[in-house]
Amino acid sequence: MTRRITAVALIAVTAMAVAACGKAKSDNPTGNGGNTSKTLIIGVDLPYQGASADTSNATYNAMQLYLDSVNSKAGNYTVKLQKYDDSTAAAGKWDPATCTANATKHVNNTDEVAVMGTYNSGCALLQVPVLNRAQMLMVSHANTNPGLTKAWDPNTPAKYYPTGKRTYARVITTDDYQGTAAARFAKQNLHVTKCFVLDDNEIYGQGIAQAFAKEAAAQGIQIVGTQAWDGKQPNYKSLFEGIKAKSPDCIYFGGIYDNNGGQLDKDKVAVLGDNDTVKLIAPDGWTGYPQQDKLAQAQGIYMTFAGLDQSQLSGGSGPAAKLLQAYQSKYGSAPPSSYVLYGVQALQVIMKAIAGSDGTRASVTQQVFGGAGIDIPASEAVLGKEFKIDSATGDVNTIDISILQMKDGKESFLQSFPVS
Numbered sequence: 001m002t003r004r005i006t007a008v009a010l011i012a013v014t015a016m017a018v019a020a021c022g023k024a025k026s027d028n029p030t031g032n033g034g035n036t037s038k039t040l041i042i043g044v045d046l047p048y049q050g051a052s053a054d055t056s057n058a059t060y061n062a063m064q065l066y067l068d069s070v071n072s073k074a075g076n077y078t079v080k081l082q083k084y085d086d087s088t089a090a091a092g093k094w095d096p097a098t099c100t101a102n103a104t105k106h107v108n109n110t111d112e113v114a115v116m117g118t119y120n121s122g123c124a125l126l127q128v129p130v131l132n133r134a135q136m137l138m139v140s141h142a143n144t145n146p147g148l149t150k151a152w153d154p155n156t157p158a159k160y161y162p163t164g165k166r167t168y169a170r171v172i173t174t175d176d177y178q179g180t181a182a183a184r185f186a187k188q189n190l191h192v193t194k195c196f197v198l199d200d201n202e203i204y205g206q207g208i209a210q211a212f213a214k215e216a217a218a219q220g221i222q223i224v225g226t227q228a229w230d231g232k233q234p235n236y237k238s239l240f241e242g243i244k245a246k247s248p249d250c251i252y253f254g255g256i257y258d259n260n261g262g263q264l265d266k267d268k269v270a271v272l273g274d275n276d277t278v279k280l281i282a283p284d285g286w287t288g289y290p291q292q293d294k295l296a297q298a299q300g301i302y303m304t305f306a307g308l309d310q311s312q313l314s315g316g317s318g319p320a321a322k323l324l325q326a327y328q329s330k331y332g333s334a335p336p337s338s339y340v341l342y343g344v345q346a347l348q349v350i351m352k353a354i355a356g357s358d359g360t361r362a363s364v365t366q367q368v369f370g371g372a373g374i375d376i377p378a379s380e381a382v383l384g385k386e387f388k389i390d391s392a393t394g395d396v397n398t399i400d401i402s403i404l405q406m407k408d409g410k411e412s413f414l415q416s417f418p419v420s
Helices: 007-014 050-069 096-108 121-133 175-188 203-218 237-244 261-272 319-331 339-355 361-369
Strands: 039-046 077-085 112-117 137-140 168-170 194-199 222-228 250-254 279-282 302-305 402-407 410-416
Touching: 039 050, 039 096, 039 339, 050 077, 050 319, 050 339, 077 096, 077 112, 077 339, 096 121, 112 121, 112 339, 112 361, 121 137, 121 168, 121 203, 137 339, 137 361, 175 203, 175 250, 175 279, 175 302, 194 203, 203 222, 203 250, 222 237, 237 261, 250 261, 319 339, 339 361
Parallel strands: 039 077, 039 112, 112 137, 137 168, 194 222, 194 250, 250 279, 279 302
Antiparallel strands: 302 402, 402 410
């Protein structure tokens, strides 16, 4: 994937959703963006510091590549991206106070009509209600918490939509499917019999761990224990010594690698043995971290990804392959995570909504949640398959789960694992 392609070729192949969007309405001169001569802003709200920084910066760069390829145009509107960092150096990951503050910044930026993000579900749970009151669209490429769009925890998803109308969508599937796939893979492919389930005590980690444990038990796997780990601990040897007494042949990490995942990897292997001896399974919160790829103790880890792996999309001459080639040419390496392409897919959804709108926030949101909603055909979608957003829920029509395994210092695609 080192062949350089010209800007003209990239424009020809990746001018996807926008080319099919039709003319934007220009007969409403009122409201933010009502004039088609005005530049509209899409906020890109991601953790640009800490362990997720590589993936976040790559996502922004790929989005800008795509935007450049369509001349920054959505219908008659000029579009600009604006970074919002929801992480802090002190936390080394997303930060609740920063996420909350960013939500207010989005609303107060009068030229901003939509948000692409967030990366972490916990951050989205804080921002969505604030954006909802402002009728402001958010489309995520990475949030997998089911409660954002469907019943999961008490009073979800209603509590995230104080206006009673949906304003949040995503282009990725959810943890109920991902946890189910991981448990079935553990039983059917790895033939494990006893699993210990850990979570990082955050909303995402607790949810995915719960989904895995529930389906694992249904599959006949004995759950020999569940426990949260503290991401601030210097080591976890005593934690794993306690787990060792239960003789599991499988450990499941429910959470994000940002929460001291490297130390958790190391101590798991030191106490329980390598990842062939005691299988280690983790969700997408464990993917896309170059620091982990280099760890000897990470080799052999099985990981689920709630979508298509970029290795499945890099061949041939499709939109994803062209974008990956352009990225490789400009930045000298492939994106560190498949979520980078999903960021561009989310951008396409927003661009199509802008192109069909009158340039106001309410109108942009209405394109997604009114009528037939947003439907990007396979020939135009950067991920090479039809992407349709359910106008009632904000969920995407595709349910793709990929199984990855860490091999030779990189996350390697192992197989698809469909879940219905």
